[in-house]
Amino acid sequence: MWLRAVLLPILRVYYTGLRVILQQVYGRRAFSLPVIPSQNGKVAIVTGGAKGIGYSTAKHLSSLGMHVIIAGNNEAEGSEAVTRIQQDTHNEKVEFLYCDLASMKSIRQFVQIFKAKNLCLHVLVNNAGVMLVPERKTADGFEEHFGLNYLGHFLLTNLLLKTTKESGTENLNARIITVSSATHYVGELNFDDLNSSCCYSPHGAYAQSKLALVMFTYYLQRQLSEDGCYVTANVVDPGVVNTDLYRNVCWPGRLVKWMAARLFFKTAEEGAATSIYASVAPELEGIGGCYLYNGQKTKSADISYNEDLQRKLWNESCKMVGIPGSA
Numbered sequence: 001m002w003l004r005a006v007l008l009p010i011l012r013v014y015y016t017g018l019r020v021i022l023q024q025v026y027g028r029r030a031f032s033l034p035v036i037p038s039q040n041g042k043v044a045i046v047t048g049g050a051k052g053i054g055y056s057t058a059k060h061l062s063s064l065g066m067h068v069i070i071a072g073n074n075e076a077e078g079s080e081a082v083t084r085i086q087q088d089t090h091n092e093k094v095e096f097l098y099c100d101l102a103s104m105k106s107i108r109q110f111v112q113i114f115k116a117k118n119l120c121l122h123v124l125v126n127n128a129g130v131m132l133v134p135e136r137k138t139a140d141g142f143e144e145h146f147g148l149n150y151l152g153h154f155l156l157t158n159l160l161l162k163t164t165k166e167s168g169t170e171n172l173n174a175r176i177i178t179v180s181s182a183t184h185y186v187g188e189l190n191f192d193d194l195n196s197s198c199c200y201s202p203h204g205a206y207a208q209s210k211l212a213l214v215m216f217t218y219y220l221q222r223q224l225s226e227d228g229c230y231v232t233a234n235v236v237d238p239g240v241v242n243t244d245l246y247r248n249v250c251w252p253g254r255l256v257k258w259m260a261a262r263l264f265f266k267t268a269e270e271g272a273a274t275s276i277y278a279s280v281a282p283e284l285e286g287i288g289g290c291y292l293y294n295g296q297k298t299k300s301a302d303i304s305y306n307e308d309l310q311r312k313l314w315n316e317s318c319k320m321v322g323i324p325g326s327a
């Protein structure tokens with residue numbers, strides 16, 4: 001039982017990480033963004049945009065002229081990021097808005113404040129996340145990986161969906177970008193125990209949250225297409241990137257990361273390239289439902305395409321966050 005619930009996810013997650021690192025060493029480490037036209041007049045929200053991949057994403061979108069709102073749970077870090085981006089990009093339209101994705105109340109307050117600004121929303125980047133945290137619960141009692149990485153973004157996206165739909169047009173679809181991870185390939189959805197309360201495995205819980213984000217994106221895209229909305233949803237895999245995400249890895253793992261990161265990991269800028277590409281590349285206009293890695297459509301885990309499971313997850317998620325059932 002313990003073997004299957006705890007040890008197996010560890011082996012699977014490390015195996016996946018190693019495979020991606022080897023790919024980065026021997027294959028294509030990153031891809032370079034094509035030239036992207038000015039995005040002046042458009043509005044983006046980037047969750048977790050105060051550091052890491054999110055910061056690089058927010059900064060790049062800002063350099064393209066977008067009005068960027070960083071949604072994060074650390075005021076000091078957030079305002080520092082805003083100042084740095086404003087200085088570097090000479091774009092004043094950057095702001096920080098508090099949003100703790102581990103609290104449904106905070107997410108609702110964030111959406112209320114955002115909506116009071118009467119802005120459009122052309123790009124939503126669901127980027128924030130935690131990895132391998134010790135067994136903890138969100139404010140609403142969900143296991144933290146599932147509650148924050150997945151459910152938090154599920155609720156945020158749904159609450160912003162009306163604004164997103166109103167902002168997209170036939171020639172310029174609004175875009176929802178969700179950051180998943182290669183660990184989703186080894187993730188399992190455990191519907192009987194989504195909170196991982198039996199035999200907590202941080203590795204299993206992280207992978208489950210990232211698999212849920214892929215399935216969420218596919219289901220959302222189908223709903224959007226069926227409803228004829230001018231909104232697309234794509235999910236991205238940034239690769240293995242040198243950020244603070246690894247701070248909860250056990251110490252031998254951190255030692256290895258410390259030694260290997262500069263050589264073999266992507267920089268945050270390289271890691272952000274696919275998020276930026278999905279957010280604004282003209283090539284992806286009107287295209288949704290893709291899992292993107294290094295700017296390429298890539299196959300995600302077989303199970304992620306299972307429409308029954310996607311629907312079941314969506315239904316359960318609606319119940320868990322207390323919203324009505326259809327996108």
Ligand SMILES: NC(=O)c1ccc[n+]([C@@H]2O[C@H](COP(=O)([O-])OP(=O)(O)OC[C@H]3O[C@@H](n4cnc5c(N)ncnc54)[C@H](OP(=O)(O)O)[C@@H]3O)[C@@H](O)[C@H]2O)c1
Pocket residue numbers: 047048049050051052053054071072073074077099100101102127128129130131148179180181182237238239240241242243244245246
């Ligand atoms: N780095 C990689 O190798 C890698 C690989 C695959 C996927 N990813 C994914 O990429 C995304 C970005 O990660 P990263 O590598 O850039 O790590 P990071 O530097 O740790 O950034 C994560 C961001 O999420 C924010 N965040 C954490 N808890 C939050 C909460 N409760 N409410 C709001 N924001 C919160 C963090 O803010 P605070 O720290 O200030 O709380 C931070 O800004 C994550 O979804 C991650 O799973 C990363």
Ligand SMILES: *[C@@H]1O[C@H](CO)[C@@H](O)[C@H](O)[C@H]1NC(C)=O
Pocket residue numbers: 140141142143191192193194195320
């Ligand atoms: C997870 O925990 C939340 C909050 O305690 C609860 O409402 C929900 O039913 C739990 N879900 C599962 C599948 O255990």
Ligand SMILES: *[C@@H]1O[C@H](CO)[C@@H](O)[C@H](O)[C@H]1NC(C)=O
Pocket residue numbers: 308311312315325
């Ligand atoms: C999901 O909910 C819808 C409507 O609420 C229902 O028709 C459908 O059978 C449910 N699907 C699953 C897999 O639970």
